[in-house]
Amino acid sequence: MARKRRKKLPIFEAAMTVFSEKGFEKATVDEIAERAGIAKGTIYYNYGSKKNLFLSLLEEGIERLETAAKKEIARRNNIRTKLEALITVQLQFFEDHKNYCKVLLSEVWGRDTPWEEKAERIRSGYLSMIRDLIEVGKAEGLIKKRLDAGTTASALFGMISIAALDRFLFEKEYSYEDILNTLRSFFFTGVEDKRRT
Amino acid sequence: MARKRRKKLPIFEAAMTVFSEKGFEKATVDEIAERAGIAKGTIYYNYGSKKNLFLSLLEEGIERLETAAKKEIARRNNIRTKLEALITVQLQFFEDHKNYCKVLLSEVWGRDTPWEEKAERIRSGYLSMIRDLIEVGKAEGLIKKRLDAGTTASALFGMISIAALDRFLFEKEYSYEDILNTLRSFFFTGVEDKRRT
Amino acid sequence: MARKRRKKLPIFEAAMTVFSEKGFEKATVDEIAERAGIAKGTIYYNYGSKKNLFLSLLEEGIERLETAAKKEIARRNNIRTKLEALITVQLQFFEDHKNYCKVLLSEVWGRDTPWEEKAERIRSGYLSMIRDLIEVGKAEGLIKKRLDAGTTASALFGMISIAALDRFLFEKEYSYEDILNTLRSFFFTGVEDKRRT
Amino acid sequence: MARKRRKKLPIFEAAMTVFSEKGFEKATVDEIAERAGIAKGTIYYNYGSKKNLFLSLLEEGIERLETAAKKEIARRNNIRTKLEALITVQLQFFEDHKNYCKVLLSEVWGRDTPWEEKAERIRSGYLSMIRDLIEVGKAEGLIKKRLDAGTTASALFGMISIAALDRFLFEKEYSYEDILNTLRSFFFTGVEDKRRT
DNA sequence: CATGAATGAGTATTCATTCAT
DNA sequence: TATGAATGAATACTCATTCAT
Numbered sequence: 052m053a054r055k056r057r058k059k060l061p062i063f064e065a066a067m068t069v070f071s072e073k074g075f076e077k078a079t080v081d082e083i084a085e086r087a088g089i090a091k092g093t094i095y096y097n098y099g100s101k102k103n104l105f106l107s108l109l110e111e112g113i114e115r116l117e118t119a120a121k122k123e124i125a126r127r128n129n130i131r132t133k134l135e136a137l138i139t140v141q142l143q144f145f146e147d148h149k150n151y152c153k154v155l156l157s158e159v160w161g162r163d164t165p166w167e168e169k170a171e172r173i174r175s176g177y178l179s180m181i182r183d184l185i186e187v188g189k190a191e192g193l194i195k196k197r198l199d200a201g202t203t204a205s206a207l208f209g210m211i212s213i214a215a216l217d218r219f220l221f222e223k224e225y226s227y228e229d230i231l232n233t234l235r236s237f238f239f240t241g242v243e244d245k246r247r248t
Numbered sequence: 249m250a251r252k253r254r255k256k257l258p259i260f261e262a263a264m265t266v267f268s269e270k271g272f273e274k275a276t277v278d279e280i281a282e283r284a285g286i287a288k289g290t291i292y293y294n295y296g297s298k299k300n301l302f303l304s305l306l307e308e309g310i311e312r313l314e315t316a317a318k319k320e321i322a323r324r325n326n327i328r329t330k331l332e333a334l335i336t337v338q339l340q341f342f343e344d345h346k347n348y349c350k351v352l353l354s355e356v357w358g359r360d361t362p363w364e365e366k367a368e369r370i371r372s373g374y375l376s377m378i379r380d381l382i383e384v385g386k387a388e389g390l391i392k393k394r395l396d397a398g399t400t401a402s403a404l405f406g407m408i409s410i411a412a413l414d415r416f417l418f419e420k421e422y423s424y425e426d427i428l429n430t431l432r433s434f435f436f437t438g439v440e441d442k443r444r445t
Numbered sequence: 446m447a448r449k450r451r452k453k454l455p456i457f458e459a460a461m462t463v464f465s466e467k468g469f470e471k472a473t474v475d476e477i478a479e480r481a482g483i484a485k486g487t488i489y490y491n492y493g494s495k496k497n498l499f500l501s502l503l504e505e506g507i508e509r510l511e512t513a514a515k516k517e518i519a520r521r522n523n524i525r526t527k528l529e530a531l532i533t534v535q536l537q538f539f540e541d542h543k544n545y546c547k548v549l550l551s552e553v554w555g556r557d558t559p560w561e562e563k564a565e566r567i568r569s570g571y572l573s574m575i576r577d578l579i580e581v582g583k584a585e586g587l588i589k590k591r592l593d594a595g596t597t598a599s600a601l602f603g604m605i606s607i608a609a610l611d612r613f614l615f616e617k618e619y620s621y622e623d624i625l626n627t628l629r630s631f632f633f634t635g636v637e638d639k640r641r642t
Numbered sequence: 643m644a645r646k647r648r649k650k651l652p653i654f655e656a657a658m659t660v661f662s663e664k665g666f667e668k669a670t671v672d673e674i675a676e677r678a679g680i681a682k683g684t685i686y687y688n689y690g691s692k693k694n695l696f697l698s699l700l701e702e703g704i705e706r707l708e709t710a711a712k713k714e715i716a717r718r719n720n721i722r723t724k725l726e727a728l729i730t731v732q733l734q735f736f737e738d739h740k741n742y743c744k745v746l747l748s749e750v751w752g753r754d755t756p757w758e759e760k761a762e763r764i765r766s767g768y769l770s771m772i773r774d775l776i777e778v779g780k781a782e783g784l785i786k787k788r789l790d791a792g793t794t795a796s797a798l799f800g801m802i803s804i805a806a807l808d809r810f811l812f813e814k815e816y817s818y819e820d821i822l823n824t825l826r827s828f829f830f831t832g833v834e835d836k837r838r839t
Numbered sequence: 840c841a842t843g844a845a846t847g848a849g850t851a852t853t854c855a856t857t858c859a860t
Numbered sequence: 861t862a863t864g865a866a867t868g869a870a871t872a873c874t875c876a877t878t879c880a881t
């Protein structure tokens with residue numbers, strides 16, 4: 052396995068870069084091969100097709116994100132800190148893997164066609180994990196009963212993702228701490244200042 | 249002008265459908281022409297290029313959204329109802345124009361290259377409008393001072409967009425009212441149930 | 446007729462310019478129409494097709510050249526001055542109508558196909574006139590008997606044409622007198638300096 | 643390299659044929675591929691573009707002509723026989739490569755645009771070689787001092803080219819020897835018969 | 840295991856021509 | 861007579877994929 056992966060890593064990283072810069076359709080196997088410093092045939096030898104290479108990337112990424120999230124969640128023992136951990140992990144992951152996140156948003160949330168099944172599994176898999184947390188939160192009384200759990204889950208995901216992408220991609224300077232604090236505060240208590248008279 | 253636009257409308261609608269189904273790259277001018285029931289050359293006669301057709305769509309759409317939002321915002325006289333109106337208008341717009349919203353999310357928030365300038369204008373234009381509202385809210389004491397306005401603006405936009413897309417595209421059944429109420433409540437007071445002891 | 450020609454002149458001149466700049470294939474009817482300041486349909490109304498417009502140009506031009514040459518030739522009464530006149534007229538014509546000459550050389554001497562018949566008529570028509578002069582010259586003893594009349598005729602035509610084109614198109618500065626004298630001297634007595642010992 | 647060129651030769655020859663028959667614009671890559679018996683993609687794999695394929699042809703051809711001319715010129719030791727050799731070589735080359743010569747004349751001497759630089763280099767390169775010979779001839783007293791060297795060079799080139807093309811392309815029967823003798827005699831001593839009383 | 844030359848289906852774009860007004 | 865919107869056939873070029881070495 053270690054041997055088999057010898058060429059896989061450079062391909063993987065080159066592919067991530069190119070896919071995130073160009074999107075799936077505009078990215079070319081030639082460019083990926085060139086950036087990986089290997090021959091085009093080698094990509095086909097290892098991954099079989101462009102689509103399959105892309106899907107491997109997608110899967111690998113979401114697995115890492117889910118694994119990281121689940122691990123941190125498991126380490127907390129109440130629902131509030133679990134949700135805090137989720138926000139932290141996802142924001143951190145987005146900052147660490149800007150390219151992947153761009154790909155995730157634009158190719159999974161957006162198109163219908165070529166990887167319906169895989170995309171669907173990714174999307175609903177990750178969102179389900181969040182929704183389950185929300186449900187537990189509602190059951191335990193932390194979270195308002197009248198909030199629709201599904202909507203809340205996707206709203207949370209969207210809020211983190213778009214905010215992160217917008218900061219990480221389009222703002223030259225940003226304070227990671229500010230973003231994290233804003234998102235946490237936003238999520239738990241909303242924007243309204245209750246102290247006012 | 250009315251005469252000149254005779255063929256523009258069917259092109260416009262066919263293009264929106266195809267672009268949203270396939271994404272910019274995968275969409276073909278042939279298919280757009282066929283669905284519009286006109287000859288391919290006519291698209292080029294009217295729009296010059298596939299890219300330009302796409303850009304026209306993008307611009308037209310964001311203009312409609314901004315116009316609708318600004319109009320409703322102007323009709324309210326305090327910042328809270330203005331923000332409520334914003335959420336309502338955007339959610340309504342997303343429900344009315346599912347296709348457009350898919351395109352907006354995946355082609356504007358996502359890729360870097362081909363329409364940088366236009367995309368940037370769209371993105372920052374709409375987000376600026378939101379951020380300005382947030383700033384006013386902070387100044388008037390409605391919104392917590394410690395929230396970063398830019399992050400809050402993109403978080404709000406992301407929360408509405410992703411939640412809407414997720415419901416409208418992937419759930420067969422959904423209650424528009426539930427989504428609207430959840431998002432409003434989420435935005436203003438967060439998820440936490442303060443009544444608990 | 447005068448009325449019919451009202452729009453023909455601007456078309457004619459625009460067409461000459463565009464055809465000479467781009468060549469027949471690369472020239473577009475759109476550009477000709479635009480430069481002529483008229484609608485594209487008008488060209489078709491007047492000339493029927495791009496090819497026909499081009500052929501009209503070709504014919505009109507060669508007619509003018511032949512007419513001018515024949516007129517000057519008729520005014521001389523010996524074969525030597527007739528040939529001198531031919532050289533002068535053709536050189537002058539090339540200087541006056543650089544664009545036309547470019548078209549003539551590259552579209553008539555060069556391609557086989559689309560106007561075979563017309564091109565052939567133009568080519569052999571003009572060359573025949575020259576050859577006839579050469580034959581007369583041979584009969585009268587002015588021109589060496591052993592020269593092949595056909596070859597001499599095309600050599601004369603080629604010598605003037607290419608020299609003229611090269612000077613008029615590619616040299617920023619040139620002396621018309623020098624060219625004319627060089628060509629005349631070259632034609633009649635060759636390059637060799639007989640005075641040398 | 644030998645392996646890399648495996649497909650280059652058939653492409654080269656097919657391209658020469660098609661370009662000379664149709665001219666650059668009218669020639670299609672499809673037809674070249676078909677005549678070469680290879681796939682269209684292979685042409686792009688090897689040459690990058692239609693224009694580049696064409697330019698390669700142009701360059702290769704003029705190199706062969708120049709090489710042949712220089713070799714023969716170098717073998718003679720006086721300027722008269724050098725010039726005789728030049729005429730012979732160019733006439734022979736035109737007879738051997740009718741197609742190439744058609745292309746050369748109509749695409750290099752004719753249009754302004756797409757290969758300005760390359761065309762200019764070809765044109766002025768070959769003509770310079772001739773002009774240098776003429777200059778030497780003038781310096782040595784063989785050639786009349788009053789002839790403009792540049793004009794004489796292009797006149798010589800044009801005389802050979804057009805005469806050759808006209809014979810080789812449009813006359814079914816021709817005597818190569820007659821053409822050669824006529825051109826030589828014409829060039830050195832002109833058409834005038836000095837023996838006459 | 841790795842390569843890269845060769846392929847050909849697929850696509851954006853151009854432009855001469857037509858025709859209703 | 862003149863127009864210009866509409867057309868669709870034609871064409872350069874791209875790129876995922878294959879396969880002989």
